[in-house]
Amino acid sequence: MNSLRRFEEFVSDGTIKKQRRDLPRSASLVEEAEKRKAFLKEIAGKLGLSDEMRTIMLKQPMT
Numbered sequence: 001m002n003s004l005r006r007f008e009e010f011v012s013d014g015t016i017k018k019q020r021r022d023l024p025r026s027a028s029l030v031e032e033a034e035k036r037k038a039f040l041k042e043i044a045g046k047l048g049l050s051d052e053m054r055t056i057m058l059k060q061p062m063t
Helices: 007-012 023-047 051-059
Strands: none
Touching (some): 023 051
8 A cells, every 4th residue: 555645755756846826816716616606506595495405516516
């Protein structure tokens, strides 16, 4: 069984590279997530969905 590698090992062997923070991208992702949440909440309210059904809707991929 392989043991888990530390993050620094992935950086040192070139598997991944560090990047600078992209604050505009982060803000964009948060804004889009909030819009999707509001949309789902509105739809769930109009359809009278239970908490369980709302959870199922959230787990489904939105394409």
